[in-house]
Amino acid sequence: MKRIALFFLPLFLLAAYGPARGQYTNSYGYSFNNPVSAACNQIIWDRMNARLVYRSMLKKRGYTDAQLGQMSTDQMRSLLGGQSAAQAEAQKSSATAATKFKPSGKRLLLPAMAGSMAAAPEHQQALLEIFEEGVEAYEAEAKRSGFSNDVAGAMMFFIGASYFVYHDAREPDENGLEAIGRALQQNMDTEDVRQISNADKQQFYELMVGLGTYLGVAYQQA
Numbered sequence: 001m002k003r004i005a006l007f008f009l010p011l012f013l014l015a016a017y018g019p020a021r022g023q024y025t026n027s028y029g030y031s032f033n034n035p036v037s038a039a040c041n042q043i044i045w046d047r048m049n050a051r052l053v054y055r056s057m058l059k060k061r062g063y064t065d066a067q068l069g070q071m072s073t074d075q076m077r078s079l080l081g082g083q084s085a086a087q088a089e090a091q092k093s094s095a096t097a098a099t100k101f102k103p104s105g106k107r108l109l110l111p112a113m114a115g116s117m118a119a120a121p122e123h124q125q126a127l128l129e130i131f132e133e134g135v136e137a138y139e140a141e142a143k144r145s146g147f148s149n150d151v152a153g154a155m156m157f158f159i160g161a162s163y164f165v166y167h168d169a170r171e172p173d174e175n176g177l178e179a180i181g182r183a184l185q186q187n188m189d190t191e192d193v194r195q196i197s198n199a200d201k202q203q204f205y206e207l208m209v210g211l212g213t214y215l216g217v218a219y220q221q222a
Contacts, residue, residue: 050179054080056186057089097185098193099152101201108199109206110135117214134213135206145178151201152184154208161212165219 054076055068068076080086114128138157139148147153164171 050183051076052183053179053186054086056183056189057086094146094150094182094185097150097152098189098191099150099185099201101149101151101198101205103149103202104199107132107135107206109203110210113207113210130217131206131210131213134216135209138209138213147181149202149205150185151205151208152181152188154205154212155184156181158208158212158215161215165215169219 051073054073057080058068058076059065063079071079077083077086080089110131111128114124114131118124118127138154142148142150142153145153147156160171
């Protein structure tokens with residue numbers, strides 16, 4: 001995704017990351033006192049995220065955990081036909097990922113969220129309008145990037161919004177975040193997730209995008 005595509009586990013760690021900051025920061029939010037360390041750490045995280053994607057894809061082809069554990073990331077990529085082929089397969093499989101849901105045609109959680117966060121009716125209405133604008137803006141970008149009606153995409157948006165606030169309006173690297181997003185889609189593509197109802201997925205989706213929007217607006221106001 002572009003500016004609003006915001007992305008898995010390494011970014012969750014940002015919330016617990018200490019206050020000390022170096023001069024150089026990679027796209028995952030880790031800070032260093034020299035550019036070489038920052039670049040090396042970036043490469044490590046990129047390969048880790050790619051490995052998560054490749055591992056899930058190869059397991060669907062019948063490879064076992066024991067077999068995959070003996071492979072390097074490059075070997076996994078080669079089995080998938082190279083980087084371009086692996087990326088294309090990840091994008092294709094995302095269309096039917098278990099994280100997808102069929103929307104109900106109306107908001108299921110945003111009105112209750114606004115009601116729980118403000119007492120006065122006029123404040124609730126103003127907050128609901130903010131949520132709606134945020135969701136609409138997110139959905140326009142998500143549609144172009146293959147994350148429409150997708151719990152994984154909503155989680156990435158919230159994580160990215162947290163990153164944006166924590167790093168004083170610095171946007172996450174879109175390529176690194178999309179790799180994390182594909183990994184999240186792949187690793188949540190299980191029968192258990194597929195059995196979650198559309199309504200429950202939509203409510204969690206609205207929670208993530210709504211809270212991400214609120215973080216951004218609160219940061220701008222502050």
